[in-house]
Amino acid sequence: MAQAAIELIGINKSFGAVRANRDINLEIARGTIHGIVGENGAGKSTLMSILYGFYQADSGEIRVGGQPASIKTPNDAIALGIGMVHQHFMLVDNFTVLENIILGAESDALLKRSITKARSELERLEREYGLEVDPDAIIEELPVGLQQRVEILKALYRGAEILILDEPTGVLTPAEADHLFRILKQLKEQGKTVVLITHKLREIMAITDTVSVMRQGTMVATRETKKTTVEELAELMVGRRVLLRVEKGEAEAGAVKLAVKNLTVKDSRGVTMVDDISFDLRAGEIVGIAGVAGNGQSELLEAISGIRHAVSGSVMLDGKPIDLTGKADPGELRDRGLAHVPEDRHHVGLVLAFEENENSILGYHDDPRYLKGPFLNVDAIMADAKDKIEKYDIRPSNPRLKTANFSGGNQQKIVLAREMEQDPGVLIVGQPTRGVDVGAIEFIHKRLIAMRDQGKAVLVVSVELDEIRSLSDRILVMFAGRIVGERGPEATEGELGLLMAGVEQEAAA
Amino acid sequence: MDVFIAIVQILDSTIRLSVPLLLACLAGLFSERSGIFDIGLEGKMLVGAFAGAAAASVFHSAFIGLGMAILISVAFAMVHGFASITHRGNQIVSGVAINFIAAGSTIILGQAWFSQGGRTPALQPGERFDAIVWPGAEAVRDVPIIGPIYAELISGHSLLVYLAFLMVPFTWWVLFRTRFGLRLRAVGENPAAVDTAGISVAWLRYRALICTGILTGVAGAYLSMVQNGGFVKDMTAGKGYIALAALIFAKWKPVNAMFACLLFGFLDAAAIRLQGSPLPIIGKVPVQFMQALPYILTVILLAGFIGKAIPPRAGGVPYVKER
Ligand SMILES: Nc1ncnc2c1ncn2[C@@H]1O[C@H](COP(=O)(O)OP(=O)(O)O)[C@@H](O)[C@H]1O
Ligand SMILES: [Mg+2]
Numbered sequence A: 001m002a003q004a005a006i007e008l009i010g011i012n013k014s015f016g017a018v019r020a021n022r023d024i025n026l027e028i029a030r031g032t033i034h035g036i037v038g039e040n041g042a043g044k045s046t047l048m049s050i051l052y053g054f055y056q057a058d059s060g061e062i063r064v065g066g067q068p069a070s071i072k073t074p075n076d077a078i079a080l081g082i083g084m085v086h087q088h089f090m091l092v093d094n095f096t097v098l099e100n101i102i103l104g105a106e107s108d109a110l111l112k113r114s115i116t117k118a119r120s121e122l123e124r125l126e127r128e129y130g131l132e133v134d135p136d137a138i139i140e141e142l143p144v145g146l147q148q149r150v151e152i153l154k155a156l157y158r159g160a161e162i163l164i165l166d167e168p169t170g171v172l173t174p175a176e177a178d179h180l181f182r183i184l185k186q187l188k189e190q191g192k193t194v195v196l197i198t199h200k201l202r203e204i205m206a207i208t209d210t211v212s213v214m215r216q217g218t219m220v221a222t223r224e225t226k227k228t229t230v231e232e233l234a235e236l237m238v239g240r241r242v243l244l245r246v247e248k249g250e251a252e253a254g255a256v257k258l259a260v261k262n263l264t265v266k267d268s269r270g271v272t273m274v275d276d277i278s279f280d281l282r283a284g285e286i287v288g289i290a291g292v293a294g295n296g297q298s299e300l301l302e303a304i305s306g307i308r309h310a311v312s313g314s315v316m317l318d319g320k321p322i323d324l325t326g327k328a329d330p331g332e333l334r335d336r337g338l339a340h341v342p343e344d345r346h347h348v349g350l351v352l353a354f355e356e357n358e359n360s361i362l363g364y365h366d367d368p369r370y371l372k373g374p375f376l377n378v379d380a381i382m383a384d385a386k387d388k389i390e391k392y393d394i395r396p397s398n399p400r401l402k403t404a405n406f407s408g409g410n411q412q413k414i415v416l417a418r419e420m421e422q423d424p425g426v427l428i429v430g431q432p433t434r435g436v437d438v439g440a441i442e443f444i445h446k447r448l449i450a451m452r453d454q455g456k457a458v459l460v461v462s463v464e465l466d467e468i469r470s471l472s473d474r475i476l477v478m479f480a481g482r483i484v485g486e487r488g489p490e491a492t493e494g495e496l497g498l499l500m501a502g503v504e505q506e507a508a509a
Numbered sequence B: 001m002d003v004f005i006a007i008v009q010i011l012d013s014t015i016r017l018s019v020p021l022l023l024a025c026l027a028g029l030f031s032e033r034s035g036i037f038d039i040g041l042e043g044k045m046l047v048g049a050f051a052g053a054a055a056a057s058v059f060h061s062a063f064i065g066l067g068m069a070i071l072i073s074v075a076f077a078m079v080h081g082f083a084s085i086t087h088r089g090n091q092i093v094s095g096v097a098i099n100f101i102a103a104g105s106t107i108i109l110g111q112a113w114f115s116q117g118g119r120t121p122a123l124q125p126g127e128r129f130d131a132i133v134w135p136g137a138e139a140v141r142d143v144p145i146i147g148p149i150y151a152e153l154i155s156g157h158s159l160l161v162y163l164a165f166l167m168v169p170f171t172w173w174v175l176f177r178t179r180f181g182l183r184l185r186a187v188g189e190n191p192a193a194v195d196t197a198g199i200s201v202a203w204l205r206y207r208a209l210i211c212t213g214i215l216t217g218v219a220g221a222y223l224s225m226v227q228n229g230g231f232v233k234d235m236t237a238g239k240g241y242i243a244l245a246a247l248i249f250a251k252w253k254p255v256n257a258m259f260a261c262l263l264f265g266f267l268d269a270a271a272i273r274l275q276g277s278p279l280p281i282i283g284k285v286p287v288q289f290m291q292a293l294p295y296i297l298t299v300i301l302l303a304g305f306i307g308k309a310i311p312p313r314a315g316g317v318p319y320v321k322e323r
Helices: A044-051 A074-079 A097-102 A111-129 A144-157 A174-189 A201-207 A230-238 A297-304 A330-335 A345-349 A378-391 A408-420 A438-453 A465-471 A493-500 B002-033 B041-059 B062-086 B091-114 B146-154 B159-177 B179-189 B191-196 B201-227 B239-249 B254-274 B287-305
Strands: A004-015 A018-029 A033-038 A059-064 A067-069 A082-085 A162-166 A193-198 A210-215 A218-224 A256-266 A272-282 A286-290 A312-317 A338-341 A426-430 A457-461 A474-479 A482-487
Touching (some): A004 A044, A018 A193, A018 A210, A033 A044, A044 A082, A044 A162, A044 A193, A097 A111, A097 A144, A097 B179, A111 A144, A111 A174, A144 A174, A174 A193, A193 A201, A201 A230, A256 A297, A256 A457, A272 A297, A272 A312, A272 A457, A286 A438, A286 A465, A286 A493, A378 A408, A438 A457, A438 A465, A465 A493, A482 A493, B002 B041, B002 B146, B002 B159, B002 B179, B002 B254, B041 B091, B062 B201, B159 B201, B159 B254, B179 B191, B179 B201, B191 B201, B201 B239, B239 B287
Parallel strands (some): A033 A193, A033 A210, A082 A162, A286 A457, A286 A474
Antiparallel strands (some): A004 A018, A004 A059, A210 A218, A256 A272
């Protein structure tokens, strides 16, 4: 094995009562891509933030290139050639790309000289790694994929030899992720060491040389990627066997619950996002909408759930039209049996500053079950929240905890529990498992299939092809605002991939 | 011609009245741009005014007075920093506390030291900053138009007035042309980005507050050593708050800040000038209305005319890494 770029020895870190890292040992060889997998909350980000000097370990030793290193601040780490792309980007949104890149690494007390110098250096880096980005663009006007690129450039600009990426693909489309991986491979070829944190096992298999698995703050195993399997890694992560593909019987599709006809939606700039789409959703079936993010799925979902204006077309729920002016009363749609789990649960689905129990009835708070005269019936709400927590295995199991303190996967379960437990006739789910870990994915998929088997109509939109294929009874593929094909669950990934890319629309049909 | 002279005179007092606002506003700009809300501008100006006048009259030197004003005001800024940066306390509470301490302590100390009912002794020439008469000002005074403008508006102000207006381009330059300014703006938007870039968030914010303290110190010194020949209790009279309104109005930009403060200074000057004298059509305008005008204007203009004023995004939120 090559020389170790990084050695972590006996690292411990607690946040209050939470032991985020316990006695972690890890060795990462120089010039390799090393993956770290683990469920949400396993302590991956904490461990890497310690290596980057963002947090201080309670105890333990760090060696860089064989030498004991004292990393007390990110500055120390940067000086040792360590760079990190954080899970939540560390960018100043209203600064330009260049300003962000030089921040903290200015060559001069006057900006102008620093910027001039950085501009030429940036050009060199862009050429070398194929990391093009407009140096004068404002960060908040860039798509996330490019923002991430800026983060990578920031690290390279500081001369990083060891690059840590914390869940870099969570925000990327498959195509962007592929591009990122090509860049990482190129960095590796140039002798740099890459640490990749993710909980997507396919990515680990595709790109890493070695992989370490974390579970509840401990390091449970390190494997050579070639000598392990997705199944083994999943089991190590969760601590039990997981089904990567949920078993399900044949669908027994019944009456049409939701009929979409010639629906056309434009975005705020007047660009047609959904272009004359028609389909039916029947009771007892799951219809999956596949597609690369940004091909109109979000707009379609929003229009159907009454929160976005549609320019033409109709949507019938149980034979009665839904108001498509974008001013539909979501409460009324709920009463009519339409439940919606939005894609962006942070902004649309939850009030993060509320307690869990409050979020678990949000939107249904007018239901007489939760009321005592004009007041909320706290006892009933608590009992109801506890019930959902148990049923959906929401952790930590404390309904009084602030929702912001739950992990992404558990927040998703809070929204799902709320919407599914209302026993809706039609359930619309956007990105059911985005940011959710393997154990919870399995659970969520099982619940969705259970709903189907109870005769509910379920519409799932997801950018994860695996998810679409494993859940759906029928798959609709969206490209550039249109449905370009319908397939059964037996469709191959390649076939769907071609449709998603907009190639070969007719030939395959 | 009478009208012209009247206008020049109003503009002249506009300049004089807007100086403390401008200095306080720029002071607030440094701290708020770094993400620390500072409602204690008022208190820091007040202690600055007191320390300046007290030291000037004891040591018989305007410059020692100014130095003392700055020193004490910076000390109060550091208290705010200690509470809100080091201890991550509530910035509004800390600022209000500073205002109370300033109001109370200046009266108590003033009475204990000088026994003049909370005043400091009247400053003598040399203990205050006198007007600087520009070369030729007297000679051109009678030249029409240009004369009064040069003699009244440009010439004949104290050193601190010129300093205040020079601070505008200087602040702009620091903020947008230097490394310190880049970091300062960054820490007010996203302290985590600054932290992970290897810069100490706390030290950066302390430095911003030092700038704030210096400027509020000068503002205070101006009140007690230029505008008034000595300290009078509560002499800031809400200027710290008007400066905050001006800061929002100016969308946290130095040049805008100057215009906002000039506007508020003008309203003040007009209010004084119009006191008691009836206007055509409207009749007599109550003084209270004129005094409330800056606030009313801020609300109205913010509500519709100047667009959204977006404060620095991390403003008011203590930087906490570990929950
Ligand atoms: N800044 C923090 N303050 C308090 N607790 C934290 C902080 N960061 C992480 N934690 C807790 O530490 C544990 C590990 O979190 P993290 O390292 O983010 O996990 P991962 O990256 O594997 O999802 C979680 O229980 C999380 O709630
Ligand atoms: Mg993480």
